[in-house]
Amino acid sequence: MSLVHAVRSETTKITSTRLWWVLALIMVGYVGICAGGLGAIFGGLGTNTNGPVLPDAQIPLLIYGFATSVGYVFPVLFGALAVTSEFRFQSLTPTFLATPRRGVVLAAKLITLFLAGAGFGVLALLASMGAGAAVLAGFGIDPLLSDPATWAFVGRSLLAMALWAAIGVGLGTLVPSQVAAIVIVLAFTQFVEPLLRLGSGITDWSAQIGQFLPGSASDALVGSSIYTAMSGGGGVALEWWQGGLVLAAIAAVATLIGFATSWRRDVS
Amino acid sequence: MPTGVPIEFSGLTKQFGQVAAVSDLSFTVEPGQVTGFLGPNGAGKTTTLRMLLGLVQPSSGSASFGGTAYAQLDSPLSTVGASLEAASFHPGRSARNHLAVYAQAAGLPKTAPDAALEKVGLAGYANRRVGGYSLGMRQRLGLAFALLGDPGVLVLDEPINGLDPEGIKWIRLLLRAMAAEGRTVLISSHLLSEVQQTVDEVVIISHGTLVHRGELSTLDTSDTKQVQVNADDRDRLAEIIRGAGYTVSNLRSGVLVDNAEAGEIGRLAFDAGIPLTGLSQKRTGLEESFLTLVGEEGAL
Structure with a gap:
């Protein structure tokens, strides 16, 4: 009962400030430009006599995959900020006064942000599929919108975005400092992880480890992304459900450690 | 009409490393009167109140509301209304939404936020973002949070700080009226003169230990007139x-x-x-x- 109340409360928290739509707006613009731009490049290559790099049937999902492959940083940020702003503005005091059982509050945050992440996923897919499909159709490539495989991809993408927001919650409890959390998210997702993924592909044994990097796991879950396409599709990758489990495990471990440390600390 | 329960402190102690912020505090705050919790800045007032409200873990001892610790209360916001010194607001949220967040968490009726804002005179500013509030308005919003569940016990940390003279008179009357209704009212202050006209009882601490408690008049121990x-x-x-x-x-x-x-x-x-x-x-x-x-x- 109190968990339902707490979820309602957390939902009001994330919808009653401007953060969600500012992040969503940037995400939609970013994802839309990437998907539309790459759609135009592939469409142009396809009509070029030098020959297409990829078969037409693989292009749509690759382009729609921008929703997660570049959009995933936004639910992570949103999840992390939902936690760190409580520390920053000392609003944990009224939160814990209204719901003294702190585990309930954190569980409610995970549930709420998981759903909000899926909501970000809907917007990101609208951007990537809207821009991508329009451009592809313009070049005469079938956007595959009626293909069941496309809709299975959509479902897996929503799950990935939801899990990324949950990872953000975990990160926020691990690193309650708002500035530090933002720096870690941006540095890791935009710089450290891409380098690690590139580097891990050099040898077989490092590739085995590299597939457990969160970004790789996310791509495995979604099934199609610009990274996997760039590595020629020959690199090792987890099954889609394994990728999902890796993301869920990262979120769970981070949140549990955060709960045991910062979340249970004295609030003053 | 919600009635107050006594607030009981029993051997409450908080150590921060080697330093004892609060040592072995034991006293009871009775319903039906306003009790002033006094002491200079740094005496341990806020730490004591945070322990009472389950926000800070005591090193030893306990504090309860009629025998029940805060964390064990069935409906905390309807039993105890608290406002602590720190301005615990997200500046980008409106006052109404700020209160709605906690009313929902406590399962209070949808009308609770507006009713509380009405009581503290902020009804006209309900949709304004809290970041633009003055110190006095923030104090009132803190009080609105305390009144959200119409509780029988009020615990207010420095509620008079930052109010203008009109606001001080208003809160004085409000607290006296709440006590007259049989509620338990505990307010902290570092200035006796600030609460002298409001409180019936005083509990005075210094360096984390109880130095005096009793009716306000018992404080006048000096023989020099x-x-x-x-x-x-x-x-x-x-x-x-x-x-x-x-x-x-x-x-x-x-x-x-x-x-x-x-x-x-x-x-x-x-x-x-x-x-x-x-x-x-x-x-x-x-x-x-x-x-x-x-x-x-x-x-x-």
Whole structure:
């Protein structure tokens, strides 16, 4: 009962400030430009006599995959900020006064942000599929919108975005400092992880480890992304459900450690 | 009408490393009256209240509301309303949404936020983002949060700090009315004079230990009563009073007589045929006792 109340409360928290739509707006613009731009490049290559790099049937999902492959940083940020702003503005005091059982509050945050992440996923897919499909159709490539495989991809993408927001919650409890959390998210997702993924592909044994990097796991879950396409599709990758489990495990471990440390600390 | 339960502190202690912020505090706050929780800044008031509300884990001892610890209360916001010193607001959220967040968490009716804003006089600013609020408005919003669940117990940390004179008068009347309804009201302050007209009982701590508790009047332990008196012929007045065996000192606006009652000094002047221009009994005992209890450095 109190968990339902707490979820309602957390939902009001994330919808009653401007953060969600500012992040969503940037995400939609970013994802839309990437998907539309790459759609135009592939469409142009396809009509070029030098020959297409990829078969037409693989292009749509690759382009729609921008929703997660570049959009995933936004639910992570949103999840992390939902936690760190409580520390920053000392609003944990009224939160814990209204719901003294702190585990309930954190569980409610995970549930709420998981759903909000899926909501970000809907917007990101609208951007990537809207821009991508329009451009592809313009070049005469079938956007595959009626293909069941496309809709299975959509479902897996929503799950990935939801899990990324949950990872953000975990990160926020691990690193309650708002500035530090933002720096870690941006540095890791935009710089450290891409380098690690590139580097891990050099040898077989490092590739085995590299597939457990969160970004790789996310791509495995979604099934199609610009990274996997760039590595020629020959690199090792987890099954889609394994990728999902890796993301869920990262979120769970981070949140549990955060709960045991910062979340249970004295609030003053 | 929700009725108050007693607040019980029993051997409450908080150690921060080697430093004891609060040591072995034991006292009970009764319903039906306003209790002032006094002490200089850094005496451990806020830490004590945070332990009472389950936000800080005590090193030992306990605090409860009628025998139930805060974390174990069935409906905390409807039992205890608390406002703590820190401005715990997300600046980008409106006052109504700020309260709605916690009303929902506590399962309170949808009308609770607006009713609370109405009570503290912020109804006209409900949709304004809290970041633009003045200090006085934030204090009122903190109080609105405390009143959200119409609780029988109020715990307010420095509620008068930052209010304008009109606001001070308003909160004074509000707290007195709440106590008269049978609720338990505990307010902290570092200034006795700030709450002197509001509280019935005082609990005074200094360096984390209890130094005094009892009715406000019991605080006046000083034996020295002083009378301030004035006349056009001030020198002759002083001479007469000194002649009667009193110790007299000169003030800018009259003469100060130690250990005297206003009536006796008045009679002395009357017998000597000196018309007085001013006569008053000085009541400095409360503040002085307070400062003595908490130590002079605490006054700063």
